[in-house]
Amino acid sequence: MSETGLTTTSSLSWPSGLPKNDITSNDSSVITEKNTSNKPSGQLSNGLLGWYAICTTKDLKEDKLHFFSMYNEPLVLYRDKDKRVRCIKNLCPHRGASFQGGGIKDGEIVCPYHGGRFSAEGNCTNLDRITCQHIIDSNYNNYAKRIHLYQYPCIEKDGYLYIYYGGKAKTDLSEIEIKSSLDNTLPESYGFKPSDYAYEEVCVDFKCDWARIIENHLDILHIFWIHGDTIPDKDVNREVITSFHQNITRDGRHIESKYNHKEKEKGEFITIKFIPPGRICIYKGTPETARYIQVLDHIPLAKNRSRVIVRHYRKFMKNKLITKLILFRQLQQRIFYKIFCEDYLVLKTQTFNEQMGYIQKDNVKLLGEDKMIQYYWDWFNNSLNNERPWDLHPTNADTNKVHLDMPMAYPPENKTLMHKNNRSITLNLIARLLVPIGLLALFL
Template sequence: MNDEELNKVNSLKLANQSSGNASLEQTSGITIEENTSVQPADQLSSGLFGWYAACSSNTLKSGSLWHLSMYNEPLILYRDKDNLARCIKDLCPHRGASFIGGDIKGGELVCPYHGARYSSKGECTNLDRITCQHIVDSNYNSYAKKIHLYQYPTIEKDGYIFIYYNGQAKTNLQDFDIQSSIEDSRTDSYGFQSAKYKFEEVCVDFKCDWARIIENHLDILHIFWVHGDTIPDKDVSRDVITSFNQKITRDQRQIESKYNHKDKSKGEFISIKFIPPGRIVIYKGSPESARYVQVLDHIPLAENRARVIVRHYRKFLKNKFLTKLIIFKELQQRIFYRVFSEDYMILKTQTFNQQMGYIEKDNVKLLGEDKMVQYYWGWLNNALKKDNPWGMHPTTSGTNSVHRDMKMRYPPENPKLADENNSKIIRKLLTRLLIPVGFLFLIF
């Protein structure tokens, strides 16, 4: 499905945003100004089904398969012969094999079991090669109709591959009733012009509940406490936590929390937006003039398994040569890995506590500062009830662990990733040092 086809299918735009700020609530250290003139937080118009940024464009190379899952359902992303991204359920409609170990030939997906090839539309293109001639002849029409890939709408924007996920892959993409416009998921629709920025990104997998990571990224309190020594920003330390005013606004599209310095001359410190189903945008300074912006996409791979694509847009250090010279990408990646590692044990154990039912209403007491998390919970609980995504592809304790056992993209689970990055840093540092030394050696 290309952009044009997809836009035809897109039927419903999200309702207009509303605004208006009113009452003040005083809490420990932070003042909360709340938007009361609109519907409550649980009336964000999107639920858990919709457009997910599932993979970055750079990651999806043509000729290779990218495996992921959504709410336990195994999926595959690949590029077809026109280089368009496709998302299919990882299930060959011949005998139900997975495409793991399969191939792309001439932009067509090839099953590793009996070699069935599928066009980008999902039709099997070599039926006669995988069945006996008499079967093809007598049953061709009915069989050909049955052998068709199960797909999800896919679109590529802003260097992301978005998939429209609703738990029900279909053989015909036209059959999807798409409830939200992809335009609302464009980075430019959040108040900053991404073209003016450069970015670095990493993709990491966590063994914890998807919602706990989103919560973690909405939670400013912990940034100072847990990451104060790692984030290279003088404003982020355990000592500055009480010096902000918080203002929360909610509308049908997003929940936003702005933190202003108590000293008004210093202006806005940070703002955080939650845009369902899985995106968080964090600005340093106001969105229009932010020096850097973080876009975090959260992908609910499976129970106890979530993926985050974190992209760090910056307005500074845009010169490509300089960035390469100072090994910026790898050093940035190192910081990302370290920041996420600082959260990891907290997230895993908090997931356990939540699964045991310990994080119930009366067991935990939220602070005023946790209002953002509270609003998120409100939305999540309603969305879980309405969409029930975890109920669509449930696994049991007896389910084969093949997908759970896949290599994770995260150093604490897969130390090779950090080792590779560190050796890249050392190698590049040495080359940068050796070139001038060699040059001097030649001269003298």
């Protein structure tokens, strides 16, 4: 028996893969394969390059630049004059400065170096400034045709900003070949309507391997141990040993693992879906009826730099006034931060072990109930070999690290936001106590 009581039936090698014909059924796990794509059975059609949720609507402030990166490539988001989101390569096409230190003027991005301004389409709108036309008269018509921002396709939906990351930004978005539909990434394609729910969300940055964080979020085993004292569910704690039936499905678009309590009357525990390249949905109950759904988005900023956007959708506590009064959002966020902090040390040290080459086939053994993780690594290694996203913008030991640390804005790496949230809870509690005391004092 493992610590959660999941019956161990086999040891799997890691990470190179479970042979495809070794997919077996046993009394604790059943694997079924549905093929809805042109790929061979069980293979996911999306790879590492594709649609990523990279920011929340709330986090892209108007007239502000939002810096981030994808697979080492520095990028910036902003809203153009029509409030549409633009994702551009963080490189001014005049002399190659970054837009760090620049700004937005009337919906146009402004370079900090010579003041070059660019329209939503990426054209320079004040050539006279950057060409010194105001000093030296010359013919710059040709130059105007060549200077242009580089962009990625970007869509805003349900409070998320999605980009199609293909590794090569273009001056003309119509030249980008989009190989997968955004619909395959959207939560509503997986059985639930976001509009039926209220939600809380946070962003969290980690200095560790992106793929390891996804592995962590697919792993239910660790929840009982490392998060056992934090998760507000009496059935999830260190002392409880719970048994589940596990059912894994792969259908070309996602991998799904369903955990049902062995005691029939208790029904389903959770369902986890991995939707490549970077999304995980965790349902408490079936997708159509779940009262509570967690959506986790994973963003590969750079080597050892990763961001997670976590959003908790709920069908309960939907009254805005009550949730505000009882500080529901802040209290939820406090739990998120605590859970991420609990994982962080493990993720950093596990990343190190992997990079040292210690996590090899013969050194570690997956359990039977880790099959979902095995399938994830199979997909990951396959995509890594085919698409090689880390080779598109390679860095080396001499590379200036300026873009690595700058986007690290969220805890747990930077704990300021967590402390700010705790402070806000304390101040709000004091305010809520002072109001009735003050009123009482007035009447006495």
